[in-house]
Amino acid sequence: MNDHHKLGRELELFDSAPLIGAGLPIWLPDGAVARHAVESYLYELERRNGYRHVYSPPLAKREMYERSGHLPHFADDMFPAMDDLVLRPSLCPHHAMVFAARGRSYRELPLRIGELGGMFRAERSGVLGGLQRVRAISLNDGHIFCAPEQVVGEIAGSLRLMKQAQQALGFEPSSIRLSARGLGGKYVDDPAMWDRAENQLEQALKLADVSYVEAPGEAAFYGPKIDVQVLIGGRESTLATVQVDYYQPARFDLSYVDADGERKRPVMVHRSAAGSMERLFAHLIEVHGGAFPAWYAPLQLAVLPVGAGQDAAARAFAAECHAAGIRAERWIEGTVASRVRAGAQRKVPYVAVIGPREDQDGTVSLRDRVVPVQAAIAELSALCKLPR
Numbered sequence: 001m002n003d004h005h006k007l008g009r010e011l012e013l014f015d016s017a018p019l020i021g022a023g024l025p026i027w028l029p030d031g032a033v034a035r036h037a038v039e040s041y042l043y044e045l046e047r048r049n050g051y052r053h054v055y056s057p058p059l060a061k062r063e064m065y066e067r068s069g070h071l072p073h074f075a076d077d078m079f080p081a082m083d084d085l086v087l088r089p090s091l092c093p094h095h096a097m098v099f100a101a102r103g104r105s106y107r108e109l110p111l112r113i114g115e116l117g118g119m120f121r122a123e124r125s126g127v128l129g130g131l132q133r134v135r136a137i138s139l140n141d142g143h144i145f146c147a148p149e150q151v152v153g154e155i156a157g158s159l160r161l162m163k164q165a166q167q168a169l170g171f172e173p174s175s176i177r178l179s180a181r182g183l184g185g186k187y188v189d190d191p192a193m194w195d196r197a198e199n200q201l202e203q204a205l206k207l208a209d210v211s212y213v214e215a216p217g218e219a220a221f222y223g224p225k226i227d228v229q230v231l232i233g234g235r236e237s238t239l240a241t242v243q244v245d246y247y248q249p250a251r252f253d254l255s256y257v258d259a260d261g262e263r264k265r266p267v268m269v270h271r272s273a274a275g276s277m278e279r280l281f282a283h284l285i286e287v288h289g290g291a292f293p294a295w296y297a298p299l300q301l302a303v304l305p306v307g308a309g310q311d312a313a314a315r316a317f318a319a320e321c322h323a324a325g326i327r328a329e330r331w332i333e334g335t336v337a338s339r340v341r342a343g344a345q346r347k348v349p350y351v352a353v354i355g356p357r358e359d360q361d362g363t364v365s366l367r368d369r370v371v372p373v374q375a376a377i378a379e380l381s382a383l384c385k386l387p388r
């Protein structure tokens with residue numbers, strides 16, 4: 001089995017330092033390059049799907065989390081307040097403030113707000129490990145503010161967006177759960193609200209043709225959700241979710257002016273297309289054994305001159321690849337065979353070899369073919385760019 005801790009260390013993707021603390025991993029340069037490519041892809045995917053992106057700070061006043069319901073219902077998972085400020089356990093209230101920044105009309109709905117933002121959870125030290133469960137979380141988050149009749153369509157759209165992201169990233173969920181309320185006091189007490197929200201999630205799952213299992217007792221405190229489950233270290237974790245929320249819009253008194261001139265309450269659909277960057281990469285490292293699809297591989301191409309005579313050609317080729325947006329390096333140390341092995345160990349998807357023959361003909365050798373330089377650059381750049 002591929003263990004993301006071990007591969008993450010071997011491939012220098014991330015590290016944990018005792019001096020920083022448990023559950024606070026740092027992304028090393030190669031891990032950061034891969035993550036940046038994935039973030040860029042998600043940003044573009046959301047932008048094409050009508051999201052407007054925002055930035056919001058990872059702290060807010062206690063009062064905001066009293067209002068959102070987090071302090072009454074979720075305080076065990078939060079860090080203690082610092083004076084009047086709290087490290088946020090989720091982005092929802094900040095995005096509610098984006099909606100509330102000015103008066104809203106029904107014409108603006110659905111308003112889709114996206115952010116790759118930081119949030120914090122006071123996880124017990126016993127459960128922390130690698131990237132799978134952390135205390136500082138970078139979430140690909142989004143909130144859709146919509147009219148009640150748009151809810152099902154927006155959930156189904158979020159499910160389709162997730163599916164598209166999963167295909168591009170190269171993984172499939174182990175299961176999709178419909179997480180409903182269970183027994184116990186942690187859930188907001190409003191049975192009619194729960195029934196309506198659960199029903200809408202079910203309708204959307206059918207509309208998007210997604211098969212799922214039911215999981216009572218796994219809902220958020222404010223509403224039911226759809227969970228995308230993946231295997232990490234052989235165990236199922238929740239990667240991404242879609243949630244319907246009638247509670248926070250009421251708590252923050254959000255409203256829009258409808259076509260009939262009346263003030264109406266929007267519904268909030270919380271959704272993540274690909275989860276937190278930490279948990280996503282714990283899974284991606286394992287599912288790909290560290291050999292990521294080329295578009296988010298830290299290094300995409302190693303250029304190997306056979307001897308010193310081809311160094312100039314290799315240098316020129318690597319520079320042109322760079323200019324074409326390919327993450328390329330020229331490797332000159334050791335035999336060609338040892339450099340090809342190093343490429344495999346570092347999970348570099350493409351290797352271009354330039355010997356005297358290639359140099360003379362203006363070509364490069366890719367795995368099993370000899371290709372003219374310009375054609376090789378065009379082909380590699382198509383293989384290495386962000387998917388659409």
Ligand SMILES: [Zn+2]
Pocket residue numbers: 090091092143270271
């Ligand atoms: Zn949320």
